[in-house]
Amino acid sequence: MSETWERLAGLELRIEEYALERLERDLGHDFVRVCTVVRLRGGGHEGLGEDVTYAVGDHDALQAAGPTLPLAGQWTLASFSEHLAALDLFPAPPSSEVFRLYRRWGFESAALDLALRQAGISLHEQIGRAPQPLRFVSSLRLPEPPTLEPIEQRLAQHPDLAFKLDPTPSWDGALVGELAERASVAVCDLKGHYVGTIVDNPPDPALYRRVLEAFPDAWIEDPALTPDTEAVLAPHHDRITWDAPIHSVADVHGLPFAPRTLNVKPSRLGSVRELIALYDYCEAERIGLYGGGQTELGVGRGQIQYLASLFHAQAPNDVAPAAYNFTPLPDDLPGSPLEPAPSNIGFRWGP
Numbered sequence: 326m327s328e329t330w331e332r333l334a335g336l337e338l339r340i341e342e343y344a345l346e347r348l349e350r351d352l353g354h355d356f357v358r359v360c361t362v363v364r365l366r367g368g369g370h371e372g373l374g375e376d377v378t379y380a381v382g383d384h385d386a387l388q389a390a391g392p393t394l395p396l397a398g399q400w401t402l403a404s405f406s407e408h409l410a411a412l413d414l415f416p417a418p419p420s421s422e423v424f425r426l427y428r429r430w431g432f433e434s435a436a437l438d439l440a441l442r443q444a445g446i447s448l449h450e451q452i453g454r455a456p457q458p459l460r461f462v463s464s465l466r467l468p469e470p471p472t473l474e475p476i477e478q479r480l481a482q483h484p485d486l487a488f489k490l491d492p493t494p495s496w497d498g499a500l501v502g503e504l505a506e507r508a509s510v511a512v513c514d515l516k517g518h519y520v521g522t523i524v525d526n527p528p529d530p531a532l533y534r535r536v537l538e539a540f541p542d543a544w545i546e547d548p549a550l551t552p553d554t555e556a557v558l559a560p561h562h563d564r565i566t567w568d569a570p571i572h573s574v575a576d577v578h579g580l581p582f583a584p585r586t587l588n589v590k591p592s593r594l595g596s597v598r599e600l601i602a603l604y605d606y607c608e609a610e611r612i613g614l615y616g617g618g619q620t621e622l623g624v625g626r627g628q629i630q631y632l633a634s635l636f637h638a639q640a641p642n643d644v645a646p647a648a649y650n651f652t653p654l655p656d657d658l659p660g661s662p663l664e665p666a667p668s669n670i671g672f673r674w675g676p
Contacts, residue, residue, distance in 0.1 A: 327605040334403035336440035339367040343392045348622040353652030359384045360622045363435040372439025375625030376431030380420035390416040402440050426595030438672040448672045456665035457638035461645045466491040483660045487511040489643045492536050505539040511641035517549030518569035533557045574606045586613030615640035627674030
């Protein structure tokens with residue numbers, strides 16, 4: 326057991342009841358985001374987490390079923406996590422098996438928040454780490470046909486802002502050249518490990534080559550490895566990062582070559598223990614990390630910002646304030662870095 330997990334595992338946790346709250350926002354481009362806030366209550370305190378499952382129907386089913394899970398009782402954070410692992414958190418089978426991890430994170434993050442609040446201490450004090458100013462990038466997929474307008478809108482407010490972008494086959498040489506002139510691309514996410522989603526991006530050696538040559542200092546995330554793409558990617562292994570395949574330390578061991586850095590999304594790990602294990606492993610192996618988001622609408626966004634500020638504050642973290650995803654774009658976007666804003670107790674960021 327790692328030292329960090331030891332500081333959390335034994336936290337006492339009393340749950341008397343729980344409630345679910347629906348969050349919904351139209352983010353434009355035919356994307357209505359729905360999330361569920363998990364509210365665990367006990368001992369006069371409330372712990373919050375956010376289920377970031379993407380299928381609206383899965384949220385509908387959870388909210389229609391109501392708070393029927395057997396969660397009440399006296400636990401430690403570790404024993405509650407083991408209890409959750411034995412439950413089916415979906416009233417009906419999920420639209421994707423990975424959503425089981427996303428939902429578990431919603432309940433586990435709420436449990437961590439509640440346990441810390443019942444103990445009267447903050448996360449950073451409990452684990453002995455100080456929050457640092459948080460660097461973030463703005464994550465975008467350009468419209469089709471592609472235009473740089475979304476980038477220009479954000480640069481107009483913050484000229485030094487960096488971006489995590491999703492290159493697609495419609496990115497021709499002219500567009501890539503214009504982007505390269507701005508020197509603002511920190512990460513290119515090739516989305517090569519998604520199947521059956523709205524962001525599927527089939528392997529395209531020509532696109533990969535165009536991106537690799539235009540952005541020599543950018544991280545290259547989640548390429549699809551095929552005989553054709555591997556020939557293009559081989560000289561660039563030291564800047565290839567992974568996101569979608571990473572759900573545990575075992576997944577890092579299973580990568581085709583050792584990574585220099587990884588994108589860590591807490592909801593992809595599912596449990597606090599698995600997340601801490603990944604943090605500790607990567608620190609020991611000197612593997613860099615940057616944070617990733619799941620278009621959170623509520624408390625979950627602040628929680629991933631909090632974690633990033635503790636474990637990889639200076640990385641190109643894809644944890645920009647939620648307003649960066651809004652349509653129309655607000656006129657008062659916060660700039661990077663964000664000053665540390667942990668709550669006095671619990672696992673929350675901001676007021």
